[in-house]
Amino acid sequence: MKIIVNLDVVLAQRKMSMTELASEVGVTMANLSVLKNNKAKAIRFSTLEKICEVLDCQPGDILEYRAGD
Template identity: 65%
Template sequence: MPIIVKLDVVLAMRKMKSMELARRIGITEQNLSILKTGKAKAIRLSTLEAICKHLNCQPGDLLEYESED
């Protein structure tokens, strides 16, 4: 998939556990794990906004486009 999710990197930089972020933004740990591993087909903008708010980051810090060439 050409979209790389770097949520695990940002979480590590902020020294925050996935469980804590999931609790703060109101989603299950399982759903956050699906997003973190890049297996999610979509993400709600409200979820992305909440993640950015609690990690004090920009969407571009979490997502990266990689060409398939």
């Protein structure tokens, strides 16, 4: 089982860059890259909430569960 982060898909749909998102959310590009590249071990709910607010999306638009991967 694996949690997949589809942040790049949502960013493309919103025509927003990682730099813009990092600035608006208030996180570093490095931390956002770790999340986007599925290397993160955890995410704070406050960060997830802010990402969803900025991208006008739901957590399920960004996070996906895949069994058996």
